Amino acid sequence: MALKLEHVSYVYGADTELAVRALDDICLEIPEGQFIGLIGHTGSGKSTLVQHLNGLIEPTEGTITYCGRNIWEKDFPKKELRSQVGLVFQYPEHQLFEVDVFSDVCFGPKNLGLPKEEIQERAKRALELVGIPEEYYKQSPFELSGGQKRRVAIAGVLAMQPKILVLDEPTAGLDPRGRDEILSQVAHLKKETGISVVLVSHSMEDVANYVERIVVMNQGRILYDDTPSAVFGHVKELEEVGLAAPQVTYILHRLKENGFDVDVKATTIDEARDTILKAMREEREC
Ligand SMILES: Nc1ncnc2c1ncn2[C@@H]1O[C@H](COP(=O)(O)OP(=O)(O)OP(=O)(O)O)[C@@H](O)[C@H]1O
Numbered sequence: 001m002a003l004k005l006e007h008v009s010y011v012y013g014a015d016t017e018l019a020v021r022a023l024d025d026i027c028l029e030i031p032e033g034q035f036i037g038l039i040g041h042t043g044s045g046k047s048t049l050v051q052h053l054n055g056l057i058e059p060t061e062g063t064i065t066y067c068g069r070n071i072w073e074k075d076f077p078k079k080e081l082r083s084q085v086g087l088v089f090q091y092p093e094h095q096l097f098e099v100d101v102f103s104d105v106c107f108g109p110k111n112l113g114l115p116k117e118e119i120q121e122r123a124k125r126a127l128e129l130v131g132i133p134e135e136y137y138k139q140s141p142f143e144l145s146g147g148q149k150r151r152v153a154i155a156g157v158l159a160m161q162p163k164i165l166v167l168d169e170p171t172a173g174l175d176p177r178g179r180d181e182i183l184s185q186v187a188h189l190k191k192e193t194g195i196s197v198v199l200v201s202h203s204m205e206d207v208a209n210y211v212e213r214i215v216v217m218n219q220g221r222i223l224y225d226d227t228p229s230a231v232f233g234h235v236k237e238l239e240e241v242g243l244a245a246p247q248v249t250y251i252l253h254r255l256k257e258n259g260f261d262v263d264v265k266a267t268t269i270d271e272a273r274d275t276i277l278k279a280m281r282e283e284r285e286c
């Protein structure tokens, strides 16, 4: 099922004076069932990259394969690819347009030409996965809160039953509550369905708590592609490219400098709490 990018580059406005090399020699594999965070400063190429994943943009150089087939070869079924690699754009609520929540989520599967019962079943399941209860089904999507609207938009893509879900900055513009709501629902649906999730963000805090792999982009290139703790080990280099490690990383480094035997590799608040408590216990025992 893997989606694979090999030496992919992309130039906006190629052959013009305003040419911008937005992606430069990207090699990336998205296997089954992985939760990946894609991080980078503004303009680093994240959105350009994710639009390559479902064939919206054709690479200027390099190849993209899905299940071993080049997605740009002549007879490749693009429509199938678009339903298997579900892309949720930044501010997806701008794309909600149906009269009620349920009809909006039904839109995608309806386009696939599925029977009515299956369309409705898929829509229900998708709304369940993003935590939107039945009493909202007949409401206008425009009456919902920012976080709820976004969850409905995500449900619309989930109803296509993708194998890979790509979310471009799903928390942008939301308040902390809306942000936590979205992230915990995404983590929940990842656990429930086992699909691969690519979460684009420029917040280390957002991804540190959820993903198992982090891809860091800088100026169109991949700077790191590793586990969160390995990536956050490069605190100085991350700062040089305008990214900060999560707050817990800074706290743990400071404690270590002050003689506490904590594990600086902890990246989530829970892990940090455990290593701090352990160090305190050991200190007391001495
Ligand atoms: N339609 C376009 N035409 C020309 N240049 C573009 C276009 N879209 C993006 N770019 C340029 O390509 C580069 C990568 O942009 P991209 O939007 O992929 O970055 P990003 O990491 O998603 O940024 P952000 O965090 O702000 O969303 C930037 O230099 C940007 O100015």
Ligand SMILES: [Mg+2]
Pocket: 046, 047, 048, 090, 168
């Ligand atoms: Mg972007």
